[in-house]
Amino acid sequence: AQSVTQPDIHITVSEGASLELRCNYSYGATPYLFWYVQSPGQGLQLLLKYFSGDTLVQGIKGFEAEFKRSQSSFNLRKPSVHWSDAAEYFCAVVPYSSASKIIFGSGTRLSIRP
Amino acid sequence: DTEVTQTPKHLVMGMTNKKSLKCEQHMGHRAMYWYKQKAKKPPELMFVYSYEKLSINESVPSRFSPECPNSSLLNLHLHALQPEDSALYLCASSQEGAVGYTFGSGTRLTVV
Numbered sequence: 001a002q003s004v005t006q007p008d009i010h011i012t013v014s015e016g017a018s019l020e021l022r023c024n025y026s027y028g029a030t031p032y033l034f035w036y037v038q039s040p041g042q043g044l045q046l047l048l049k050y051f052s053g054d055t056l057v058q059g060i061k062g063f064e065a066e067f068k069r070s071q072s073s074f075n076l077r078k079p080s081v082h083w084s085d086a087a088e089y090f091c092a093v094v095p096y097s098s099a100s101k102i103i104f105g106s107g108t109r110l111s112i113r114p
Numbered sequence: 115d116t117e118v119t120q121t122p123k124h125l126v127m128g129m130t131n132k133k134s135l136k137c138e139q140h141m142g143h144r145a146m147y148w149y150k151q152k153a154k155k156p157p158e159l160m161f162v163y164s165y166e167k168l169s170i171n172e173s174v175p176s177r178f179s180p181e182c183p184n185s186s187l188l189n190l191h192l193h194a195l196q197p198e199d200s201a202l203y204l205c206a207s208s209q210e211g212a213v214g215y216t217f218g219s220g221t222r223l224t225v226v
Contacts, residue, residue, distance in 0.1 A: 036217075043120075043204055043219040044157070090156055101170070102215060104156035 002027050004093045006105035014113045015083055021076040021108050023091030031093040033074040034102070035065055038088045047089075050074060061085070086112045116141060118218035120205050126224045129195060135221045137188040137205030143216070146188040148180060149204040151220070157204055163188060195225045 005024045013019055025031060032051055036044040048059025055067040065076045074091060091105040118139045127133050137146065145164045149157035162170035163182040177199075179191040188205055205218040 034215075041202070041220075041222065043118075043217040044215075045217070046215065049214070101159055101162070107154075107156055109154075 002095060002103075004091055004103055004105040006089075006091050006108050008108045009106070010109045010111065012111040012113055013081055016080050019076075019078045019081045019085070019110070021089050021091075021110070023074045023076065023105060025072050025074065025091075025093050027093065027095050029095075030067075030069060031095045033065075033067060034092040034094070035059065035063070035074075035076045036090045036092060036104075037061075038090065038107075040087075044090065047076070081110075081112055083112045083114070086110055116216065118205055118207055118216050120203075120218035120221050122221060123219070124222045124224075126226060127192065127195065128226055129197070131195075132191070132193045134192065135190040135203055135205075135223075137190075137207075137218055138186055139207040139216070140186055141207065141216065142185075143207035143209055144185060145208045146182065147206040147208075147215070148188070148190050149206065151202040151204055153201075161190075192223075195223075197225050200224045 003026045007022055034049045035047040037047050038044045047063045048057045048065055050057045050067050057065050063078050065074055067074050089108045092102050094102050121136045147162050148160040150160050151157040159172050160174045161180045166182045166185055177194050181189040200223055202220045202222055204220045206215045208215045
């Protein structure tokens, strides 16, 4: 079945530590891939997106993501987190078969330890 | 203007009320979307409008009625809602197709 999976429901990291949030997708062809961030009670903000080309994608707020076709993964990374990064992070895909729909993963809640 | 504006930000309504949510964008996007998001869950697609015509309805109950009066506006009319309809309602827009969404900040709806 087609899906996008975020295996970590909740992650806590110390301020200044590095971060990696996992995302795996299951589609026949490589879909368009996105990471969004949502602060409590707010809408979603696009961090970065991958359509094709360079597999390491730079985004806003110091985030980057690496597309690995062999692993069907699109993990989000940040070398040093800040307290303001505490939020919910959603991986999302737009499958070629249904370009009008964006499918979200279940989300990973990031907490920052002072 | 690179924003999607949603009004109101908060809405409390009774189960017999009629209310409307409004969404506006001036980016020239021709696709607009309504999503529903329950607490601690990802957004779920409700409706897609493409070139002001309804193209996707994800089997949403008829107590939710979308309307796209022009290419910049998207409304969601609410009538006879249930308490379980309480959620964050998000509007988004994009160029044709779903790549490059811009989301609004949402309307927090509480049905009492």
